[in-house]
Amino acid sequence: MSEKQSNESRKATAARIASDPSGYKVCEGCDSIVGGATMLCPNCHSFRFDGAAQRVIDQANLLGSREQTSVTSSDLG
Template sequence: MPQAPQEPESRQAKAAKIAANPSGYKVCEGCDSIVGAGAVLCPNCHSYRFDDSAERVIFQAKALGAREQTSVTAGDLS
C-alpha cells in the first residue's frame, strides 16, 4: 500500500532547526532570506552580501518562522 506523501516541514520547525545551528546558515542582506553557510549568491535576489553572526541568524529565523511566507521561491514555480 503506498504511503501518503509527508507534509512539508512547518516554518516554525524549520526556524527552530536553524536557530539550533546558526553556524550552518547566514542571512542575505539584500532580501533577509536565510541561506546555507556555503552559499555564494542568494538564490532569491542574487545578492552576495550576508550577515553570518549567530545573533542575526537566530533573530531572522524566529521572525520568519512566526509569519506566513511572502516571497516566491523556485519551489513555488514548479
C-alpha cells in the same frame, strides 16, 4: 501540504536553524536564510550576507513566526 510551507513546518525549520546558527547566514538583499556555503542568494542573487549567529537566530525566529510571503523557485516552476 500546499505550495507554501505550513506554519508548523516553518516553525520547525526556524527552530532547527536557531539551534545551530553557525551553518547559516542571512542575505542582506532579501533577508532570506541560506546555507553557510552559499555564495549567491538563490532568491535575489545578492552576494552580501550576515553570518552573525544572533542575526541568524533573530531572522529565523521572525520568519518562523509568520506566513511565507516571498516567492521561491518552486512557486515559479
